[in-house]
Amino acid sequence: MRVFVTGASGFIGRHLVAALAETHQVFAAVRRRPIEVPSGVTWIEHDFAAATPPTGWPTAIDAVVHLAQSRHYRAFPEQASDIYSVGLDATMRLLDWARAAGARQFVLASTGGLYGAGPRPFRESDPVAIGPGPLSFYFTVKRSSEMLAEQFASLFPVAILRIFFAYGHGQAPSMLMARLIESVRTGDPVRLHGKDGIRINPVHVSDAVRVIARCLGTGASGVFNVAGPEIVSLRETAMRIGAALDRAPCFVTEPGAGADLIADIDRLRRELVPPTVALREGLRTACGAPPSVRVP
Numbered sequence: 001m002r003v004f005v006t007g008a009s010g011f012i013g014r015h016l017v018a019a020l021a022e023t024h025q026v027f028a029a030v031r032r033r034p035i036e037v038p039s040g041v042t043w044i045e046h047d048f049a050a051a052t053p054p055t056g057w058p059t060a061i062d063a064v065v066h067l068a069q070s071r072h073y074r075a076f077p078e079q080a081s082d083i084y085s086v087g088l089d090a091t092m093r094l095l096d097w098a099r100a101a102g103a104r105q106f107v108l109a110s111t112g113g114l115y116g117a118g119p120r121p122f123r124e125s126d127p128v129a130i131g132p133g134p135l136s137f138y139f140t141v142k143r144s145s146e147m148l149a150e151q152f153a154s155l156f157p158v159a160i161l162r163i164f165f166a167y168g169h170g171q172a173p174s175m176l177m178a179r180l181i182e183s184v185r186t187g188d189p190v191r192l193h194g195k196d197g198i199r200i201n202p203v204h205v206s207d208a209v210r211v212i213a214r215c216l217g218t219g220a221s222g223v224f225n226v227a228g229p230e231i232v233s234l235r236e237t238a239m240r241i242g243a244a245l246d247r248a249p250c251f252v253t254e255p256g257a258g259a260d261l262i263a264d265i266d267r268l269r270r271e272l273v274p275p276t277v278a279l280r281e282g283l284r285t286a287c288g289a290p291p292s293v294r295v296p
């Protein structure tokens with residue numbers, strides 16, 4: 001299968017491209033070609049924030065996986081234009097190109113942040129709740145790109161993956177799980193709202209990669225939550241990181257309970273592929289050596 005992946009130099013993209021390259025013909029869209037690359041991948045340099053038309057894109061493609069997102073997605077309003085260009089404008093251009101190039105599958109990376117936060121696991125049928133806050137613009141762009149993509153579902157299957165807290169080797173230090181690991185490693189206190197902090201079900205990057213790979217083979221369409229198999233508090237997460245690093249975490253508790261960010265993954269389990277990486281094992285690889293992911 002010929003698969004076009006955007007954001008191929010990003011956290012999930014790097015793992016995905018390495019895994020797909022073994023069994024698929026991969027076209028990896030990047031702003032700059034990475035130095036260490038898996039063999040057998042066609043690298044295409046393209047900046048979605050620039051007005052330049054694409055060059056060197058294949059004329060025919062079987063599947064498109066759109067992972068690219070602005071590196072400045074938290075920086076509203078200063079980087080609003082970049083967030084829009086990479087999140088929404090690029091989605092529109094990719095959908096249009098996918099149609100012209102004969103794609104039979106489109107996979108759009110979205111975020112579990114669209115549900116807001118609350119005490120029970122969020123289902124795909126729950127309403128989107130974008131409240132005020134620093135990520136509000138980014139969430140609006142993600143939701144808008146979902147809505148654009150849904151319009152194309154009459155032309156080819158469109159799988160919208162709402163990802164909840166991916167983690168693993170090589171994650172950017174600003175992301176929640178990477179920050180927790182770094183705090184425990186350096187002895188900085190982990191801040192908890194309430195006694196144990198919020199509850200989450202983070203997904204190991206290798207499980208996220210398996211979900212995307214599965215979408216390519218099944219004609220999956222619709223919204224899918226992508227999260228891990230275990231629901232844990234931040235205190236428990238930090239304790240398990242401590243076990244992986246052989247360091248006891250320290251905590252600071254702040255008043256007021258935070259709201260949980262938990263995905264219901266029944267649909268993922270039923271229709272795509274269940275996440276299999278237990279947190280203890282996932283944290284061991286996230287804190288140490290890189291894993292290799294094999295996809296069928």
Ligand SMILES: NC(=O)c1ccc[n+]([C@@H]2O[C@H](COP(=O)([O-])OP(=O)(O)OC[C@H]3O[C@@H](n4cnc5c(N)ncnc54)[C@H](OP(=O)(O)O)[C@@H]3O)[C@@H](O)[C@H]2O)c1
Nearest residue numbers: 007009010011012031047048049067068069109163165166
């Ligand atoms: N990781 C998570 O926990 C999580 C959670 C929810 C949703 N998601 C979604 O999953 C997707 C992948 O996440 P990630 O963590 O792998 O993201 P990431 O590590 O931040 O990677 C972002 C990718 O987008 C590329 N990019 C940024 N600006 C670009 C531009 N102007 N033109 C072309 N490419 C551009 C980056 O390229 P450069 O290397 O050149 O900067 C990089 O390859 C994203 O859409 C994200 O919203 C992830």
